[in-house]
Amino acid sequence: MNDKFYNLPIDKQNAIINAGYRVFSENSYKQSPMSEIAKEACISKSLLFYYFKNKKELYLFLYNYVFILVNKIAEEEINPSETDFYELMLQSSKYQRKLLKQHMYAYRFIMKTFYEDEEVARELIGKNISVTDNSINLLLGRIDRSKFKEGTDITQLVSIIGWCAEGFWKEKFCNPNVDMDEIDSGFKKIIDFFRKSTYKEEYLP
Structure with a gap:
């Protein structure tokens, strides 16, 4: 990526970022045209390629950028002193909902990366696994x-709760409303x- 992207005014950067999330979240990687992203961001296609040398570079940039948004919201919503397993699960769900509400297309984009079957998906498999493993290790450690x-x-x-949550979120994710x-x-x-199945009785509400 051309460093001059970061010299753009923030509103111009956000226009490109938001256009990218919208287009990639509504189409497969292969069927997401750079021309549509450029048009929505109100810049020329050639200028978009000036900032990002190809579609793959833009896609991977957006993938990494979404975790900046995630970490910011997580810091706001997750209590650093909380040690109750299920309360942490609920707080995690809360920050996911907040991400969906504040950055709907970014959330839809990151969800789709788990199901992409194009070439770019191969580069994300290790990253997705690493992010998931790190989150689990942090949870288990506290x-x-x-x-x-x-x-x-x-x-x-x-793992079991993760599978249930994934199915639940995927079902809701498919609903545009x-x-x-x-x-x-x-x-x-x-x-x-x-909670009722795994907690001792004295710890049930």
Whole structure:
């Protein structure tokens, strides 16, 4: 990427970024034309290629940039002193909803990267796995394990909840008219189910 991109006024940078998220989130990578991104950002196609030498470079830039947005919202929504496993899960869901509300196309973009089948997806497989593993390790390192029933495999529990959450979010993600209240109540039901199944009775609400 040409460093001159960062010399653009912030509103111009955001116009390109937002146009990229919108186009890539609504189409496959292969069917996302740079000309459409340029048109929506109100710049010429040649100028877009001046800042990003090709579509792949822009795509990977947007992939990395979305985690700047994610980390900013996570810092606002996740209590650094919280140690309750399920409360952390709910806080994590809250920051995902906030990302969806504030940056809808960025959220849809990052969700689609898990299902892309084009060449660029191969470069993201390792990154997606690394991000997921880091998140899980951070979670496991801070939770209060004494609340769980004896014999609970917490690592496996994280994976199972992740699979359930992925299916739930994917279903809601396919709906263009996302209902935030429905997402909130639906995910809470998932968490309540696992909480009752794995926590000792004295730690249940």
